[in-house]
Amino acid sequence: MHLYSSADVQIRLYLMGNVQSDQYWGSQIPRLLNYGRDHRLNVRSVKLFTDGALGSWGAALLEPYSDKPDTTGLMRSSKTALQNLVESFYRDGWQVNVHCIGDRANKVVLDIFEDILSRPDVDAQKWRPRIEHAQIMQMGDLERIGRLGGSDFPVEGINPLLGFYAAVSRLSVRGDSPNGTDGWYPAEALTRAQALQGMTRDAAYAAFAESERGMIAPGMKADFVVLDRDIMDEMAAAGEILKAKVLATVVDGQAAYGSL
Template sequence: MRRLVSITLLFVCTVTMSLASASTLIDNVRGYTLNDKGELIRFKRILINHGKVISLDPSSVPNKATVINAQNAVMMPGLIDAHGHLLGLGGNLLEVDLRDSKSMSQAAQWVADYALAHMDQDWIKGRGWNQELWSDRAFPTAKALDKVIANKPVWLSRVDGHAAWVNTKALRLAGITRDTKDPAGGQIIRDAQGNPTGVLIDNAMDLVARVMPTESTKQYQAQLNAAGEHLLSVGITAMHDAGVGHHVYDFYLARAAAQTLPVRIYAMLSATDPQLDDMLDTGRIRSADDFLSIRSVKAYGDGALGSRGAALLKPYSDAPHQHGLLLTQPDDFPKIFQKVLGAGFQLNFHAIGDKANRMVLDEFEKTFATVGGQSLRNRVEHAQVIDVNDLPRFAQLKVLPSMQPTHATSDKNMAEARIGKARMAGAYAWKTLVDSGIAMPLGSDFPVELANPFYGLHAAVTRQDRNNQPLKGWYPEQALSVQQAFKGFTLDAAYAAHMEDTLGTLTPGKWADFILVDQDIFSIAPQDIWKTKVMQTWLAGEKVFDANRQN
């Protein structure tokens, strides 16, 4: 059945693509794009036909071409987020958002307010809490939730998605007691008496997740609509969806066949999905209109730094008894690498700590020597803390570091405390990696971070948060130039998805995916890049967002 769906997808997209067929000239722009060599070029007008770029600054224009005066607006390619969670973003937009909570009690009250306004929901769900931003920096508790909502189960993901805060009702439904053992790659946070406190780290989250109701196609569609609308409004025309299971896989195939995907999706199959083998057997998928491409697998090495789940070679500086967690056990590494690379799929491995990064690089090196697959543009997702001796290995092995600049500016208040100053030499090392000659796709990891790509461009260039702190930048020697950061969100992101033939630049023959913005990021003060507003977003030569038409 799945083979039939994918074949139908390709046939429908080939026969019924809805593209702008008449020539359109967008005139009077301050245009920027990279060429295929990564060189920055400028242009003043762009000719489009059948949804693709015909030429930049054409010497002649068809008589019947529609001419649009952009009134000197800045134009650049639609930006590509190389690591996000599309339906997770949609869910985050539709659920209780705790990102700005200042304390556990405030977060709990927000949950109670949300529950009161959504009495039809059987489970109350939300995301975004971060104990590092609270005055006591302590993990929250089920008791705090029980005081405000005890009759319904509550599930609240930490901002990084690597921990969950639940109430007692949820613990009871999952059967979690003081006698429940920590699963491999997970931890149940306990009090001094050994009782669960209500926080579950990494694989321990599955204990509750497995008793939660599965999401329906209707919910997926609502999440897709919400996420797509938001991404287009901030200038993202394509994204890499980091880890989808077979239900979402089928949903995306159906939406692509119906031509109702709002942005271009490069979907990574989840390595933990029970139907991974079936999806691999179906083979690679790339729709003729390039709205859906599936040819990669996302695997999971360790947890996150904020929850002390990132796997480290030496103990945490602020918790000497902890080394982090491995979500995939070492004995399982060879099987995953051989299966995915042997199937001709790109393997994108989540690794944050220096131990996880080394293990992943070691396994790539071993697998390349036996199975092959080095040409698949395999990736390490996040690559946050790397032993300095391992930094050159990315270029040597041709493994792409897929990084998220705003992680650094969000982590700056706790990263050095977690790993100590010495290990910071290989942490968030963007310039070192770029200078080694490897492509570096950039993204945000939304909804862990905000999706706005101009926040990421700003963080990459300034190494500052949006309050311009710290004044000289956080480890500023690792900052990127504006052009390098721009390349990460355009050409390098397209290359990391094997799609640089049609995406990533506004050069002839590629899709006319572009944005018009209110300021020139190449000439303004770097600290103002994050303030850039998107005026219009175009996909395949059609306007899909206009700020002037929004309520």
């Protein structure tokens, strides 16, 4: 916090607090809104964890793993403990973001979110609970997550162009997928406009910042990047996205990298 009070930090941070405990720990996390000299630090949300990772058979599934049928993964907390934590953070005004990989974990958390969001005095747009990293889900829960106003973000490389490329092509960086070169379930591919919105306007909404950033418009903060090619051209090959280079990164109207 001292760094943000005094130094010229050139990035925005929307941080999630976490303490490894099933007992309420919200009072241990400093609540910071637009903190620091340039108002670039926010701590208004917490991160909870339900299960492990898919590759290590830790994601909590409803059915046994096909390659390890003696397990269905693991839940890191009981549903009761998790529900008590989510309730406490909701009452205390924290946005709640929950790591869920498997369909069992996602179902448990959606049950908890739905119980709270169904109350007449609860406004989903004010609370904005999030599921992070949803990887295996039942179709009914996919429909439910949309109805409840939930969200997700992939836990992959930090380069946003990789996520943009994957969203529109459904391919690996090698140009293939388990379904071949047409992409992994290509019908689920996003348009470039949809992918861009998810990484800009929708991301700003998830961080309670849609009124100040997420698009280039009068009155909004001038945060943007300049690339050496047009990645929005639907006629260009998807592989061209991976070749894009950043010429400049602008934060609050000032070049933090490169030049204009």
